[in-house]
Every structure is written in structure tokens, then in C-alpha cells.
Amino acid sequence: MNAIYDHVGMETLICKGLNKEYEPGKYALRSVSLSIPASGIFALIGRNGAGKTTLVRILATQLMPTSGSATIDGMDVVRDADRLRESIACVPQEARLIGWLTPRQLVMSYLYWRGFGKAEADDRGMAALRKLGIERFANTLGRALSGGIKRKVLVAAVMASEARVLFLDEPTTGLDPISRAELWGTLQKLKKDHFIFLTTHYLEEAERLADTIGILDNGRLMAMGTLEELRGMVRYPYSIKILSKTGVEKPKHGELIVGADGQKQIVTTEDEANRISTKLIRAGVRLSMSPLSLDDIFYYVVRKPIEAGDNNDEEESW
């Protein structure tokens, strides 16, 4: 899917036919095109190996695209990289706090790399650590800190910088639920004057935080839009996930979807969902039924609906 929206202001992120081919025939990105306002939070979701990190690294000027182009605030990520780097900052997916540095030392050093003097770096660094609630660990060596705090220190470093555009590649991976919720709160405050491009495995995170969501699968941008726009793609407002290994009948109104792992999902109308789930429960089938969530949309987008006539031999009466 090539999602082109009509945003013509300067604060935009535009990708046109972006490709990344690591080896001949081995594509990490395939003709990714998008245009979004570079404000608020954009969440890119996708499975492992979908190409999320590759896209982040290209946009954050760390990796050359094979072909295509991308601009942020009108600056090309290849041609204008030096100028663009003044206004972007990135926390890579596998970035770690160095064990022999304290959070204060790491954050200040990062700000020195961005050209800040000592006094300003110290002020901004400590303010960022305070905002993330980890000020009390400022002078503790990294090796003595938990994984969650280490992750927050890296986010604090880019937060403290002057960068308006922040790339956070899976920033909450490894955080406990409370720390994750705290970081979400911080990101929600940050988005008022920043553009945050984040990737995540946690669909709930994208649902809670993002103004715009992109779904990447196998290097292709499969869908993009606000949560409401994505919901609109599915046409049906209810989802039933079949948890038991059993055959199911296709709904009269709706679609039956099956993934590579064999899990089945039905998206349908509310009445039909009630009818089917009642029938399935009576037949002893384990299931979960809910209004359509991002989780359901994600499964819907990356799995293909079963066409009429497919998979008939799997179906049983229930």
C-alpha cells in the first residue's frame, strides 16, 4: 500500500518509493511511500523482520536507501543529512547504557556531542532525568541499574537535546508495565513540541499513544492512518479470535482470516459476532470476542482473508 496524504506544510515526513536491498533479491523495504505531518506521534508496527528498524535507520540518516527518497521538514535524508542531523535524534533498538558511565555522564556526553556547553548540558540533562523520574539514579554506574532505567536514560538523552524529531526504535521493550506507562506519559507530554517516530511490538502502545499508525509487513507498508481510519479498512466492527484448534464456518456477514500459525479470526457485525460466539461456546470452542482493536486490525492486515471455497476441508459443523 502506498499511503499518500495531502500534507503540504514544511513539517512533514515524506517517503517516495523507498527501497532497501541488503543483498541481491533480499529486500528489507519495498517501495515504501508515505506522507504524514511531522508532528505528534507516528507509531510503526510490524512483526520481527518487517523492516521497521531499517526504515528508522534510513530516516535517522544512519543507513543509505537503495533507491527512493525521504524528506523530513523538507530536508532530504541523503542530500541534506548534515543539516537534518541538527534537528533529529535517535535511540536505536539495541542501544544500551554503557556500564561504566552514570546516567548523568551519558546524557551530558550525548549533549556535548550535540554541541552544548557544560552548564547547559548539565541543566538540560538533569531536567530530562527528573522528567523521567530517574534523577535519583543520576550518579549510579550503569552496570548497577535495571534494564528499564537504562532504557529511560537513553530516552532522557535524546529528550534533553534540541532535536525536534525523535526516532525511538522500540523504546519500551523490556520495561515493566508501570515503567512503560510512565514513559508513555512522558512521550505524550513530549509530543506537544516534538515529532516522535516510534516503532513498537506493543499494539496497545500504538493504540494509546499514536496520532498516526503505520503497519509494515515484509518490507511493505500495508496500511496507514489514524486508528479510526484503520478501523474503517476492516468494514466490520467486531472480532472473534478462535483460541481452540477447530474448524469454523465462514460468517454470513464478515470475513474469516487465518494466519500462518493456523490461528483463525472472524471479523463481523455485532449481531453476527454474538450469534457465532454463542454457537462456538456451546460447541466447547475457546474464543475471545471484542470490538475491533488495533491488535485485530494488525492481524487482519498482515493475514489474508480466506476466499470463498478455500479451506473447505478444514471446516466442521459446530
Next chain:
Amino acid sequence: MRRNLGSRVMASVLVNAVYTMINYPIVLVSTILAPFSLLIVIAFVSHGALLPVAVGGAFIMTMISSGTSMQQDLSHLKNDFKLQDMVVSSPTGAAVYFLGMSISEIVYSLPVIAVLVVLASIYVHASAVGYLMLAAVLAIMFTFSVALGFVLSTISTDIVQSWAFAGIVSTVISALPPIYYPITYIPMPFQYLAYLSPATYAAEIMQEVVGAGIVIFSGTTLTIDWVVIIAVTAAMLAIAVKKARWRDP
């Protein structure tokens, strides 16, 4: 737009040297001891006769070790901590980062350099020109070794490869050549092997300066020595510039 070059260079020096030494003081002991192992052996075995040469050799060894450390440090920060990626997406460019990291290696070596300076002031006697020549040789060897370290760091993809490169460099560039003793102590035909390392040429110049007549090299030999170390260093710098890969391809 901030252009505080000093801050940007300082960041690398802090992360790679100063904070390490402050937070882990044991590294100071390790750094100081490293070049002394062979120096002490040579001094004892020669009953002190080769002490000036060994002290000069320890200086060269320290400069070469800086390059070895450079490649390990660059690889470590890039591959294990992804710190270099964070710097790439910042206003600091490759040249400034490389400069800062190079200076950090010298800062890291300052304690041992200080001890060697004290030893040199006691055991090494050379003219002012001789000291200048020695300083030039050390500067050239440092430039060569950090350029080599940078090139190797662009090739290594993880810490295991990095350790392997460090071991190879250490053997070929610093252990094989006669840095702590005159080349005449190496039997033929192994002397030819020693000449494969640029450190041998640097050591000859150093031994001429500090050797106090223990070894005497002809003017032609010394000229060749200078030409070789300058040419090899220039070539290594050219390769480093060509190999410089700030953004992954």
C-alpha cells in the same frame, strides 16, 4: 545551530577515557603496567645495558597500543552499545568523532606516558634534535596505529572479531619487531620478517637517538626508515579516509 567543536571532541574523550578512569581506577594500573612487561625483562636480561632502548621501545609500544585500543573501543561503542548510531544521528560528523576518539586514546595513555617520561629523564640522554626526532616518530606511529585501528573497526562486526584483530595487530606490529632491543639481536633470516612491520623502522630511528652507541645505523638506513614510516602512515590514512563509513551503505 551549535558548532561547539570543543564540546564534541570532549564528549569522546570523556566517554572513552576520562569517565572510564574515574569510574574504574583499576584500568589506570593496567594501562601503566602494560608496556613494562618487556621493558623489565629486557632491562634485567641485559643487566641494564639496553634500558634506554627499552624505554624508547616502551614509548613506541604505547603509541601502537593506542591504535589497538582504538579499534576495540570503536567496535565496542558501535556494535555493542549502538552509541555510534546515536552520534551519527547528531550534528557530530565522522571527522570530529574520529578526532575525539584518537585524543581519548592519548588521554587514556597519559599515566603511562608520564611514568615513561620520568624513566626517560633518568636513563635516556639525547640531544634536543634527538628528542624532537623521537617525538616525531611517536606522533607518526600514533597516527599510523589509530588509522589502522579505525580501518579495522569498520570491518569488525562484533567484539569477538575485534579481539581477534587486536591480537593480530599486537603480534604483527608490536611483538614481532625489535622494539625493545636492536634488530641485530634477531638472527637471520628472521630480520627480514621484522622489516615487514613499520614499527621496526620506527624502532631503528628511536634506537639511533637513544641507543647511546649500542647500535649505529647508516644515514641511508635512517633515511629509508623515515620514508617508510611516513609513506605507510600516509597510505593508512588514505585507506582510513576511503573506508570511513559514517552511514552504513
